[in-house]
Amino acid sequence: MKTPIDLRSDTVTRPSQAMREAMAQAPVGDDVYGDDPTVNSLEERVATMFGKESGVFTPTGSLANQLAIRMLVAPGEELLAESNSHIVRAELGAAAVFSGITTRTWPAKNGLLIAKDALDLARPNSGPYLVSTTAIAVENTHNFGGGTVQPLEEIKVLRKGADELGLALHLDGARIWNAHVASGVALDEYGKYFDTISVCLSKGLGAPIGSIMLGDKELVTKARIWRKRYGAGMRQVGLLAGAAHYALDNNIARLSEDHRRAKELAVAIASVDKSFLDPALVETNIVGLDLANALFTAAEFAARCKEAGLWISALGPKYARLVTHLDFDDEQCKAAIEILKCALVA
Numbered sequence: 001m002k003t004p005i006d007l008r009s010d011t012v013t014r015p016s017q018a019m020r021e022a023m024a025q026a027p028v029g030d031d032v033y034g035d036d037p038t039v040n041s042l043e044e045r046v047a048t049m050f051g052k053e054s055g056v057f058t059p060t061g062s063l064a065n066q067l068a069i070r071m072l073v074a075p076g077e078e079l080l081a082e083s084n085s086h087i088v089r090a091e092l093g094a095a096a097v098f099s100g101i102t103t104r105t106w107p108a109k110n111g112l113l114i115a116k117d118a119l120d121l122a123r124p125n126s127g128p129y130l131v132s133t134t135a136i137a138v139e140n141t142h143n144f145g146g147g148t149v150q151p152l153e154e155i156k157v158l159r160k161g162a163d164e165l166g167l168a169l170h171l172d173g174a175r176i177w178n179a180h181v182a183s184g185v186a187l188d189e190y191g192k193y194f195d196t197i198s199v200c201l202s203k204g205l206g207a208p209i210g211s212i213m214l215g216d217k218e219l220v221t222k223a224r225i226w227r228k229r230y231g232a233g234m235r236q237v238g239l240l241a242g243a244a245h246y247a248l249d250n251n252i253a254r255l256s257e258d259h260r261r262a263k264e265l266a267v268a269i270a271s272v273d274k275s276f277l278d279p280a281l282v283e284t285n286i287v288g289l290d291l292a293n294a295l296f297t298a299a300e301f302a303a304r305c306k307e308a309g310l311w312i313s314a315l316g317p318k319y320a321r322l323v324t325h326l327d328f329d330d331e332q333c334k335a336a337i338e339i340l341k342c343a344l345v346a
């Protein structure tokens with residue numbers, strides 16, 4: 001049987017031989033003692049890239065988000081986030097369970113940020129009767145929104161409004177690399193507008209594990225204590241930081257290839273039925289299909305694709321998602337298009 005084409009997520013990539021060699025050669029030490037030179041240089045490197053003072057390496061993007069939330073929002077206070085954001089929908093209630101906070105959400109079409117929607121919801125310093133808002137989270141790119149790149153102008157408006165209200169801003173930048181490559185906005189420009197940032201090295205960049213939470217020195221020093229408290233103090237983890245360094249050296253600029261292939265998939269899908277998606281909205285590596293007008297469900301569509309050798313995700317009854325990545329090439333893209341065209345004809 002032919003190897004399946006796997007477009008369920010950009011997390012399915014496997015480390016290349018060169019990445020494995022970089023891992024094998026990485027100098028290591030006990031990172032709980034701060035002795036791992038590869039982790040230390042990675043944290044410094046990524047902090048500098050985003051113009052932040054400091055960073056802490058975490059095994060997952062979820063933990064990086066949760067450490068940031070823990071730092072910005074006290075128990076009993078409130079975080080605002082978009083209603084389809086990863087923090088709200090896919091971290092299994094972690095913010096409530098670990099930080100004892102509440103969330104309120106605003107809906108946004110395709111996850112696209114409109115600063116006013118978030119700011120209108122905010123209620124800082126609400127006194128003894130209502131929950132006080134203390135932070136707002138923004139996801140860039142927006143995963144369940146279809147890889148949406150957040151407009152810099154809206155981010156600026158949000159920062160200004162947040163400053164006026166005395167609120168902190170967190171960036172869930174799991175795929176900020178994709179936003180940077182698609183928009184041309186510099187990473188340290190994005191960095192300017194947020195108090196804390198989480199970035200993932202294990203999505204489009206192709207490292208097997210790893211995220212970094214960024215912020216100022218004091219906040220990151222505190223977050224490091226919470227990381228250990230949550231059980232994620234790691235030892236000779238420079239092996240993984242070595243993979244992350246390799247990913248940063250080699251795999252950022254090439255994200256444009258993932259974006260091009262996602263666009264090719266989107267154009268082919270829209271050629272079957274325009275109601276499934278608008279290819280103009282596919283800016284990065286995520287292709288979301290709205291199957292509301294189809295006679296089949298997303299699960300049935302995914303099953304048909306799987307039968308033909310293409311793995312995709314059914315994320316809702318009528319919502320399917322394909323994600324391009326560094327283990328997906330032009331030949332596979334051609335084959336995937338043929339499979340999709342057949343599977344979409346009811």
Ligand SMILES: Cc1ncc(COP(=O)(O)O)c(C=O)c1O
Pocket residue numbers: 059060061062063065086087139141142143172174175200202211
């Ligand atoms: C936008 C976003 N944030 C955070 C995460 C969490 O990353 P992890 O799976 O490493 O916990 C993901 C994972 O897909 C994501 O898409």
